[in-house]
Amino acid sequence: MTATKKRKVEVFTAGCPVCDDAVKLVKSLACDSCEVEVLDMKQADVATRAKGYGVRSVPAVVIDGKLADCCRGGGCNADVLRAAGLGQAA
Numbered sequence: 118m119t120a121t122k123k124r125k126v127e128v129f130t131a132g133c134p135v136c137d138d139a140v141k142l143v144k145s146l147a148c149d150s151c152e153v154e155v156l157d158m159k160q161a162d163v164a165t166r167a168k169g170y171g172v173r174s175v176p177a178v179v180i181d182g183k184l185a186d187c188c189r190g191g192g193c194n195a196d197v198l199r200a201a202g203l204g205q206a207a
Contacts, residue, residue, distance in 0.1 A: 121150060121206070121207075122150075122206075122207040123150055123151065123152040123207060124150055124151045124152065124180065124181055124202055124203070124205070124206070124207040125152050125154070125180070125181055125182070126143060126147060126151050126152065126153045126154065126178065126179070126180050126203060127154050127156055127170075127178070127179040127180075128140050128143050128153065128154070128155045128156065128176060128177075128178050129156050129158055129163065129167045129172050129175050129176065129177040129178075129179070130155060130156065130157060130158060130175055130176050131157070131158045131159065131175045131176075132157065132159070133175075135176060136175055136176040138176075138193075139176035139178065139193040140155055140176070142193055142195060142198070143178055143193070143198065143203065146195060146198055146199060146203045146204045147203060147204055148204045148205065148206065150205070150206040150207055151203060151204065158175055170182070170183075170184045171184050172184060172188070174188075176188070176193055178193060178198060178201075178203075180198070180201045180202050180203055181202065181207070183201070185197060185198055185201045185203075186201070
């Protein structure tokens with residue numbers, strides 16, 4: 118039996134309604150091969166991690182270590198997240 122590689126999806130939030138909508142969007146697009154982790158930017162270690170990815174605003178989605186293009190200032194977009202691999206096996 119071989120282990121299936123999971124696509125790592127990190128959602129950086131601040132607990133606001135817009136962030137909650139982004140989490141719902143990501144979870145609705147995710148597949149069985151996606152490992153979704155929701156991270157609270159109010160925690161110092163999470164904020165440091167986000168900064169390392171280039172996150173400048175929330176909500177932000179990082180897929181397999183790369184900040185999704187839609188999260189560079191324009192908000193989460195389903196088409197862009199799918200193009201980045203969300204909802205597809207790694």
